[in-house]
Amino acid sequence: MEYTWASIVAVVAVVAVELFWLKTGLFRKVTFWISYAIILFFQVLVDGWLTKLSAPIVTYNPDKHSGIRFPWDIPVEDYLFGFALIVLTLLLWERAGRGEPGGPGATAAGASGRTGISLTRRR
8 A cells, every 4th residue: 555655645745835835826727627637638548558457567566556446457546646746747837937928937939939049140
């Protein structure tokens, strides 16, 4: 059950980081949930192929996880760890300002499409 507890702690920690420290508002954005649904779709495809019990590429010690697998033999803990990893990455991205045009980490092009690179020589 170590994998189970570690995955639960990871999710709780990431949610706590958002709610009490970063406060990006990511969980209130529809675009986040749509993006996460797309990610989850591909996670199910890949994880299902990797962990299928009929011919597993990745195996798990049965003593280390809950034993609950859904769908296609995917351990539920994989969803929890996946959520924690993806959400933490997106939270840090948002916090760095890369999620908003013109934010501190935005590209020079910004929303205007200009590169910000001058093609004339300085004198």
